[in-house]
Amino acid sequence: MTESSQLANLHGLVILSFLTKALGAETGTTDNLKEIVIGRCYNYVTLVNPNSRYDCEEIWTEFQQAVLRRTSCNVAVRDYQRMFHTTPQALPCDRLLFWSKTHELVHSYSAVTRHFWTLEDTLVGYMFNDLIWCGQDDRDSGFNFSACPVWSTCVNHPVYSLWKQASKNFAASACGNITVLLNGSIQNAFSRQSMFGSVELDSLNPRMVNHVNIKVVANLEGPFVESCSQGSILDLIETLRSRGFHWTCTDSDVTLRILQCIQNPRQFSCQTCSSSLLHGQ
Numbered sequence: 001m002t003e004s005s006q007l008a009n010l011h012g013l014v015i016l017s018f019l020t021k022a023l024g025a026e027t028g029t030t031d032n033l034k035e036i037v038i039g040r041c042y043n044y045v046t047l048v049n050p051n052s053r054y055d056c057e058e059i060w061t062e063f064q065q066a067v068l069r070r071t072s073c074n075v076a077v078r079d080y081q082r083m084f085h086t087t088p089q090a091l092p093c094d095r096l097l098f099w100s101k102t103h104e105l106v107h108s109y110s111a112v113t114r115h116f117w118t119l120e121d122t123l124v125g126y127m128f129n130d131l132i133w134c135g136q137d138d139r140d141s142g143f144n145f146s147a148c149p150v151w152s153t154c155v156n157h158p159v160y161s162l163w164k165q166a167s168k169n170f171a172a173s174a175c176g177n178i179t180v181l182l183n184g185s186i187q188n189a190f191s192r193q194s195m196f197g198s199v200e201l202d203s204l205n206p207r208m209v210n211h212v213n214i215k216v217v218a219n220l221e222g223p224f225v226e227s228c229s230q231g232s233i234l235d236l237i238e239t240l241r242s243r244g245f246h247w248t249c250t251d252s253d254v255t256l257r258i259l260q261c262i263q264n265p266r267q268f269s270c271q272t273c274s275s276s277l278l279h280g281q
């Protein structure tokens with residue numbers, strides 16, 4: 001598999017931007033990592049989610065132990081176990097939003113509806129969003145701020161391993177209805193190599209999840225490659241069916257369409273609902 005196809009297969013703005021940086025000029029651990037991570041943690045427990053009780057210093061200590069005890073390219077999912085023990089989080093039923101290759105839209109969708117929780121709304125997702133980190137092979141010398149390895153060259157990349165476990169926990173705690181936002185303008189909108197297809201889907205519990213509500217959203221200008229009745233989404237539906245999930249699928253969600261039109265009101269397919277507004281201009 002080429003690097004770029006692995007890239008395309010990942011989900012998450014976080015991971016995408018991490019990779020973009022990692023593949024460009026050599027990028028090391030994010031400057032001020034400790035201050036950012038601890039600061040975000042205090043922000044989360046104080047302002048974002050004031051009822052939560054976490055020990056931010058302890059989380060940082062466990063994080064650091066996980067990353068710095070191993071060589072820079074070999075931090076496995078299980079190495080973060082102690083850190084994840086310090087960040088347990090119960091998530092609200094009916095509200096989890098999963099997504100793959102729709103990062104342009106997903107966070108404005110969840111911001112506007114004020115209903116959904118994405119991984120980036122959980123404590124761990126919030127703390128580590130967009131950050132890069134790796135240790136040095138000389139294990140006593142802290143983080144490597146000058147360069148981190150590209151993840152495809154690693155057995156266990158420190159950034160990837162953390163997101164993998166965070167995604168697993170997120171999916172495993174899903175209850176009630178969940179929503180999945182997929183991109184109808186590309187082939188393999190549902191990919192077994194994506195974080196959703198490889199980690200999250202398998203971690204969903206059919207006894208806890210009532211409905212998997214799939215929303216397929218294509219770019220306004222197309223191309224229109226996949227839909228609820230076409231392409232890889234049929235594989236997803238088949239997988240859900242065989243595991244005993246109830247599901248729905250829509251490729252014409254009105255809220256999503258309106259959001260897309262707000263971002264691009266002059267697009268031809270938006271004219272019907274905005275023509276009276278645009279007329280005055």
Ligand SMILES: *[C@@H]1O[C@H](CO)[C@@H](O)[C@H](O)[C@H]1NC(C)=O
Nearest residue numbers: 101102104183185217218219
């Ligand atoms: C679908 O994926 C393409 C290619 O990555 C991207 O440019 C586009 O913004 C995505 N569309 C939506 C609706 O997320």
Ligand SMILES: *[C@@H]1O[C@H](CO)[C@@H](O)[C@H](O)[C@H]1NC(C)=O
Nearest residue numbers: 136137138144146147148149
């Ligand atoms: C940082 O990582 C890069 C890439 O793995 C490596 O070449 C470099 O020697 C490391 N720096 C230190 C100080 O270990």
Ligand SMILES: *[C@@H]1O[C@H](CO)[C@@H](O)[C@H](O)[C@H]1NC(C)=O
Nearest residue numbers: 094176177210211213247248
């Ligand atoms: C769950 O999803 C189903 C199917 O879309 C819908 O009929 C039901 O009202 C939803 N329930 C909640 C609590 O959102």
